[in-house]
Amino acid sequence: xxxxxxxxxxxxxxxxxxxxxxxxxxxxxxxxxxxxxxxxxxxxxxxxxxxxxxxxxxxxxxxxxxxxxxxxxxxxxxxxxxxxxxxxxxxxxxxxxxxxxxxxxxxxxxx
Numbered sequence: 523x524x525x526x527x528x529x530x531x532x533x534x535x536x537x538x539x540x541x542x543x544x545x546x547x548x549x550x551x552x553x554x555x556x557x558x559x560x561x562x563x564x565x566x567x568x569x570x571x572x573x574x575x576x577x578x579x580x581x582x583x584x585x586x587x588x589x590x591x592x593x594x595x596x597x598x599x600x601x602x603x604x605x606x607x608x609x610x611x612x613x614x615x616x617x618x619x620x621x622x623x624x625x626x627x628x629x630x631x632x633x
Contacts, residue, residue: 538627544589545620549574549582554591554617557609562595565605583607591616 545551552572557563563571569579586592591613595606609617 540619541623542616542620544585544591545617547582549578550586551620553582553586553607554609554613554620557592557607558614558617562606562608565607568607586613 545554549572553568556568556571565579565583568574568583569576572579574582583592583594587594590610592607593610595608597604597606
């Protein structure tokens with residue numbers, strides 16, 4: 523039997539390739555969603571909200587920072603260092619595209 527082009531499958535493939543692989547992990551997606559709702563959050567607050575360990579959260583934050591999704595500011599509160607994270611404009615735009623893409627996929631599933 524000869525295979526024919528299926529526009530439905532091709533459209534799905536286009537939607538999947540438009541998604542950011544970096545935001546496929548639930549923790550990185552959650553970080554970006556939280557930061558989109560606040561000007562900035564501390565490492566400690568993100569850790570509490572997500573229930574992640576220092577090492578796990580640090581690794582996720584580093585990936586987001588390297589990809590320029592988040593910006594970092596280090597300050598001091600008294601003598602204690604505090605690390606603040608904020609979503610960059612490119613990060614905000616990429617998050618919006620990710621959410622739009624996921625929404626389209628969900629709509630396809632619901633028929």
